[in-house]
Structure formats: C-alpha cells, structure tokens
Amino acid sequence: AAGKSVLTKCIAGIYQPDHAQFLWEGHPAHIRSARDASRLGIETVYQDLALADNLDIVQNMFLGRERTSRGLLDEDSMERAAGETLASLRVTTVKSIRQPVASLSGGQRQSVAVAKAVMWNSKLVIMDEPTAALGVVQTKMVLDLIRRLRDRGLAVMVISHNLNDVFEVADRIAVMYLGRLVVQGDAATFDRQSVVEYMTTGAAGRPGGPRAKES
Structure with a gap:
C-alpha cells in the first residue's frame, strides 16, 4: 500500500501519527480529531x-x-x-x-x-x-x-x-510509494509513464525530479 488513505486520515484527524508535524498556513498545527x-x-x-x-x-x-x-x-x-x-x-x-x-x-x-x-x-x-x-x-x-x-x-x-x-484537474502532482513521498511538482512537468513508474517502483526518469513531458 502506498499510504495515501492513511495520510489522508491523519490530516483529517481520524488517525494519530506516531511521529509527524503538520504545518497549516505556515504554522504548526495539532490535529487530534476530526473536529x-x-x-x-x-x-x-x-x-x-x-x-x-x-x-x-x-x-x-x-x-x-x-x-x-x-x-x-x-x-x-x-x-x-x-x-x-x-x-x-x-x-x-x-x-x-x-x-x-x-x-x-x-x-x-x-x-x-x-x-x-x-x-x-x-x-x-x-x-x-x-x-x-x-x-x-x-x-x-x-x-x-x-x-x-x-x-x-x-x-x-x-x-x-x-x-x-489526475491530469485532467491537477495543478500539482505528488506520488507516494510504500508510505513515502517520492516526488512532487507541477503537473506540466510529468507525463503518464513517469507517474506510473514512480507509483510502481518509487523512481522514474532522470534522478532528482520528474521527467519532463515530451512536446
């Protein structure tokens, strides 16, 4: 599992993370409940x-x-x-x-x-x-x-x-693999193949960032 739903529930206050810090509008936020x-x-x-x-x-x-x-x-x-x-x-x-x-x-x-x-x-x-x-x-x-x-x-x-x-509506894309964020960036800098590779292997294209979309 990539961990996307678990992360979502931590942000929503359903789960409590073991070790984490949330920053909300530039300040640390303590989210202990949905309320x-x-x-x-x-x-x-x-x-x-x-x-x-x-x-x-x-x-x-x-x-x-x-x-x-x-x-x-x-x-x-x-x-x-x-x-x-x-x-x-x-x-x-x-x-x-x-x-x-x-x-x-x-x-x-x-x-x-x-x-x-x-x-x-x-x-x-x-x-x-x-x-x-x-x-x-x-x-x-x-x-x-x-x-x-x-x-x-x-x-x-x-x-x-x-x-x-995702490509229909996203301004930015972030990919998780085995519970870790492996890449994020403007949607225009990704193509579908690179996103699939990040999702399935945790790496894609050249080291250090998303593979640029071909023109």
Missing part, C-alpha cells in the same frame, strides 16, 4: 462518502451539525443553506433537496458529499478516490465540480489512481 481539522478549515470526502442512505440531502449535509432555534431543529434555515450551497456549486441534477440519498446516482451522491464539505467555510477539501466506480458521465460531473471548487479559491487534494482524472 480539530474542521476548525482549521479541513474537510474530507471519503471514498465511501459517509452518507446515510435513509436520510434526505439536507439531513445528510447537516448530520451532526444540525441548526436549532428555541430547542427545535431549524428546518427552514438548513434547507436554505443546503439549497444555496448546491446552487453555488451548480449541482442542478437533483430533483429535491428533500429526496433520500438512497435515490441518488453515484455522481449525485458525490456532489452532495462535496457540498457537505464546503458548507463549513472550508479552506482545504480532501477527496479520496472521488471517481471510483463512476461512469463516464458521472465522472465528468465530479471533475467539473472539482474545477468549480478551485475556481472558488479552495485548495483541493485529490487522492486517485486514475491518471486520466
């Missing part, structure tokens, strides 16, 4: 999406962070915020924000999970294998969503084995 990560503006969309099929879109987006007014759930406020967030991301394929998540397609579920992540003033959204098991149309929907997050000024960290998706 700590959220306070910093770090939200994670996991591969299994962590959505409750029996709940509707609004309930999923506010699960564990429900808004209340005078001791009662503030349904109007939550509906309004959920709708505005989905609209701002141009998620227009869902029929109703009150439909059960179980009725959504894979791409729609991914869109809801991303909207849930960006609703809390996030600065970094981590997406673990966001297009796994999706069809061509649904994959395009998710990649377009990633671009919209970037255009909003959010940092997006995509964990993926799908190099087509």
Whole structure:
C-alpha cells in the first residue's frame, strides 16, 4: 500500500501519527480529531462518502451539525443553506433537496458529499478516490465540480489512481510509494509513464525530479 488513505486520515484527524508535524498556513498545527481539522478549515470526502442512505440531502449535509432555534431543529434555515450551497456549486441534477440519498446516482451522491464539505467555510477539501466506480458521465460531473471548487479559491487534494482524472484537474502532482513521498511538482512537468513508474517502483526518469513531458 502506498499510504495515501492513511495520510489522508491523519490530516483529517481520524488517525494519530506516531511521529509527524503538520504545518497549516505556515504554522504548526495539532490535529487530534476530526473536529480539530474542521476548525482549521479541513474537510474530507471519503471514498465511501459517509452518507446515510435513509436520510434526505439536507439531513445528510447537516448530520451532526444540525441548526436549532428555541430547542427545535431549524428546518427552514438548513434547507436554505443546503439549497444555496448546491446552487453555488451548480449541482442542478437533483430533483429535491428533500429526496433520500438512497435515490441518488453515484455522481449525485458525490456532489452532495462535496457540498457537505464546503458548507463549513472550508479552506482545504480532501477527496479520496472521488471517481471510483463512476461512469463516464458521472465522472465528468465530479471533475467539473472539482474545477468549480478551485475556481472558488479552495485548495483541493485529490487522492486517485486514475491518471486520466489526475491530469485532467491537477495543478500539482505528488506520488507516494510504500508510505513515502517520492516526488512532487507541477503537473506540466510529468507525463503518464513517469507517474506510473514512480507509483510502481518509487523512481522514474532522470534522478532528482520528474521527467519532463515530451512536446
């Protein structure tokens, strides 16, 4: 295993690293829980999406962070915020924000999970294998969503084995091999073959950096 998902869960506060230091906005950060990560503006969309099929879109987006007014759930406020967030991301394929998540397609579920992540003033959204098991149309929907997050000024960290998706949206590429970071750099300095070699052997091209993409 390369260790990508473990690293993701450490950044998200799910796992505690044995030895590590996180720097966030140039300063050491102590992330001991998912709540700590959220306070910093770090939200994670996991591969299994962590959505409750029996709940509707609004309930999923506010699960564990429900808004209340005078001791009662503030349904109007939550509906309004959920709708505005989905609209701002141009998620227009869902029929109703009150439909059960179980009725959504894979791409729609991914869109809801991303909207849930960006609703809390996030600065970094981590997406673990966001297009796994999706069809061509649904994959395009998710990649377009990633671009919209970037255009909003959010940092997006995509964990993926799908190099087509990586080269479609990445500004920078980092490759891990056996739990170690072996190379990182601007996406334009890599080609697919060099990335595959780094992923499978930990080395590629000339020593000291990524192999330049052929013109």
